Amino acid sequence: MDLIQTIWYKVLINWRKLPLLDRWILAELLPPLYFAVAAFTVVSLSVGVMFDLVRKIVESGLPAQIAIQVLLLRLPSFLVISFPMAVLMATLLAYSRLSANSELKALRSIGVSTKRMIAPAIALALLMTGITFIFNDSIVPLANRNAEFILKSSLGKAIATEEGEDIIYSRKGEITDLQTDQKLKGVTHLFYAHNFTNNQMNKVTVVDFSRLGYTQLLLAERAFWNENEGKWEFLEGRILTLSPDGGSTTAKFERYLYPLDTGPKKIAQLPKDSNDMTVAEAIRAATLYSEVGNVKEARRMKVRIQEKFTLPMACVVFGLIGSSLGAKPNTRTSRSQGFGLSVLLILIYYVLSFTFSSLGVKGTLLPFVAAWSPVIISMLGGGVLLKQASN
Template sequence: MDRYLISELLPPFLFGVGAFASLVLAIDSLFELMRKLVETGLPITIAFKVIALKLPNFVVLSFPMSTLLATLMTYSRLSSESELIALRGCGVSVYRMVMTAVMLSFLITGITFIFNEQIVPAANYEATATLERALKSDKPTFKRENIVYPEYRDIQQPDGTKEKILTRLFYADKFNGKQMTGLTIIDRSQSGLSQIVVSESGEWNASQNVWDFYNGTIYLVAPDRSYRNILRFQHQQLRLPRTPLNVAQNSRDYEEMNIAQAMEQLELERLSGNAQKIRKLKVRIQQKIALPFACVVCGLVGATVGTVPQRTGRGASFGISLLVIFTYYVLLRVTRELGDAGMLPSYLAAWLPNIIGLTIGLFLLVRVARR
């Protein structure tokens, strides 16, 4: 029975992967690339390369949709042709029939997780870099601008409350992959003394774990806000944290990082004390874990709905799948925004759609099994 059900589930699943991935790709990227082909003269070979690099991301997004389509379509057909009734007559329970689809969904969840961790982030990053190189071929391949890194610490107040104050602000106009230019550093980490460093350029000295600054001025500021000293230099070494360089080098979009890279970025953001970025990153990390399990939810819901005696064709199954997936992703977007705003904990913002879907699926399964 398991072999038979799996053989029936795989063809519609593969069809769904191709159909949904193509649909999402066309909506999300294809028209934008066509516009750039016309307006900026983007080479068609680059456009095809970017499409190929973006394809893994859309394949991953199509896995939950395809799981729902395959289970709904397969179990609906078996139900309409009375094959499920025959299985129940042989003593096979609804729970056992649905279990095959759920186990297959767990396998697809593992594949989704591997894709999402090992392939998608690297492909997305390479697609962005390829497009930037093609559109800005006269500029350096690696370049960051307006790098800002604030660092905070909590100060205990006499009334027992804590107040967050800025201890260091690091700013650079540009970073070419090795050297930063147009640097301004406000350092208030030492009690009773502040310094402002303005430098033409600077780079990290890995052998000595210090910053080498060139052609600049250091302003020492006393507690009464008066200038204590002004020092001009051609080359000056200062022991400041390496973190701003890490921020510049690891500047990636959320979709271009795997979980390990996102966790590293989270540690950097915690040092800066930016609460909003920390919340967003926590939600994205949880979503990277929660999204693959949407396949299990879709497999359970699709198989359960499909076991209900009905006359549902392929077109109707495809339409129902689109409706369910649309509802799921709308809920996913709403909970993500609530998590970003701090109205929901990060884990709940990411897992709530799965929890709701799983609850609905189990409720329907119990009702169908009692018939």
């Protein structure tokens, strides 16, 4: 209790140190910010999770207390989405109301510039950027994983030791021409496992293209990495070899050691969804994909790494756009109009982000350029709006 009182006392002291103008505008911004966070979170949570959980309660017998627990664990991921949108709506509503009441006009009459007026909004947007980044990098990945684990365990679809499903791994290297002993570059192995539990792959398929003209197909019920041998150990399977002349051979085995690196195991231990990764995990994933020659996945992961930073930056983008629009002289926007305009601007921004992200994953643009272009373009647009509001 004493700690809370101490923190609250320090907050009040720092608050009183702020200039009166900043405190006044921040006091106008905070109520619509709270309202917008609640509104956007409830809407997105209802559409994204709540209806699905209700269906699982009715159709699959999911206990209500488990559904509530999953809902609370999924809440941070929707708060992260709501924060930038809430900043836009809050700044738009607050400054529109001040403009409609001629309060901004009064400030201009005593020499206060528009840039100075929107400075508290930008400061609040920067604070929300930091909060969004912390949520997105530290809280959301852990909460989402726990929610998925609890949900699947409650429905009997997973066991506590499950680490991954549908493991796909491709390896690039040298393909040997047995007749000329030449070395060619290309895909040498394709690896697939149905799932990875207890450090063991289940229902494994490996296609070996490392010898030019030959295709070797290995099927096994289970496989695990043998540390002592430095190889994969496959159990209860068979090998089919197709030769260049059209012939084939088949052999069954109970135990078979296969010389393949630990790439499949590392891939299996990665979160399936990049949204469930921290920045550090995403960097490790990108490095791993690059090492194994999976260029497309490495490129996609590099784009997602940059988006870990651009998503929080949307708070600053929306803060600049919302305050600049609202600060225009004779602007009057009701709460419903503000909500509608916010949704439209948000839609435009995220369509732009999705388009550039796809170009980055495809390789048309560099990952950095693809992720940051929407932010830069929107900031330039916000600068134009600010200039118009200053005239």
